[in-house]
Amino acid sequence: MRRNSLADCTIQSFAGAYGNIGYMGPGLALLALGERAAAPVALIVCFENALHFIVAPALMAVAGDEKRSVGRLAGDIIRRVVFHPFIISTALGFAVAAMQIDQPVAFQRFIDYLAQAAAPCALFAMGVTLALRPLKRIPAEIGYIVPVKLILHPLVVFVALTTFGSFDPIWIEAAVLLAALPTATNVFVIAQQYHVWQERASATILITTLFSILSVSVVLVLIRAGYLAS
DSSP states (O other), rough: OOOHHHHHHHHHHHHHHOBBTTTHHHHHHHHHGGGGGGHHHHHHHHHHHHHHHHHHHHHHHHSSSSOOOOHHHHHHHHHHHHHHHHHHHHHHHHHHHHHHHHOOHHHHHHHHHHHHHHHHHHHHHHHHHHHHHSSSSSOOOOOHHHHIIIIIHHHHHHHHHHHOOOOHHHHHHHHHHHTTTTTTTHHHHHHHTSSSSSOOOHHHHHHHHHHHHHHHHHHHHHHHHHHGOO
16 A cells, blocks of 8 residues: 555564564463463464564565566575574474483573573664664554554454364463564564664564553453453
8 A cells, every 4th residue: 555665565564463472472471361371372482483484584585676587586485484593493492392302501501591682682772773763753654553463463363263163261362462462573673684674663663562551451451351251
C-alpha cells in the first residue's frame, strides 16, 4: 500500500509478528502461569526463532537488486539460510544437547557469560542508534505496526488455537501472552545486518514496548479471569 521495497516490507512484517519472546517471554510466562507453561514457552521460542531466521535471509535474498536466474536465486536463498549464524548456532546447540556432550567447565562459563551479555548488548546497540539518529517525527508505519503487533497478533493466535484442535488452556494462555509481547530487539539486529529500516525498527521496538505495558496487562487480566481458557 505504501509502495515500500520488499526489504522494507520484510522488516515491517517482522516488527508486526516477531515478539520479544526470548528476553521477556520465559520470565513473564512462568511468573504469570507457573511451571506448567515451561513446555509451551520453550516450543514457541524454538520454533518461532527458527522460522524467522529462515524467512529473513530468504526474503532478503529475493529482495536483492541484481537480476538473477531462478537457479541462482534458489542457491542464494539456501546459502543464506544454511549459513545464517542464528541457524548454525541453533543447529549446533540441538546437536550438542541431543548427543549429551559434556562441556568443559571453563568453556561453559565463557558461553554463559556471552549469553548473559547478549540482551544488554542488543539493547545498548539499539539505544545508541536512537541517540545518534533521534526521531524527528513518528514514522507513519507505526500507525499500523503497533496495533498489528499488540492487538491483531494475539487475537489471531487465540482464534487459531481455539478453532483448530483441542488444546490445554495453559497452551492457549502461554501462546496468547507471548504473542502480545512487544517487537523483539532481534528485529533491529536483522535490520542492521541488512542495512534496511534500522532507525524505524528501533523506534518500533521502543514504541511497542511502551504500549505493551497496557496490552500485556489486559492479557494478564483476561488470563486471570479465565476468559482465554474457554
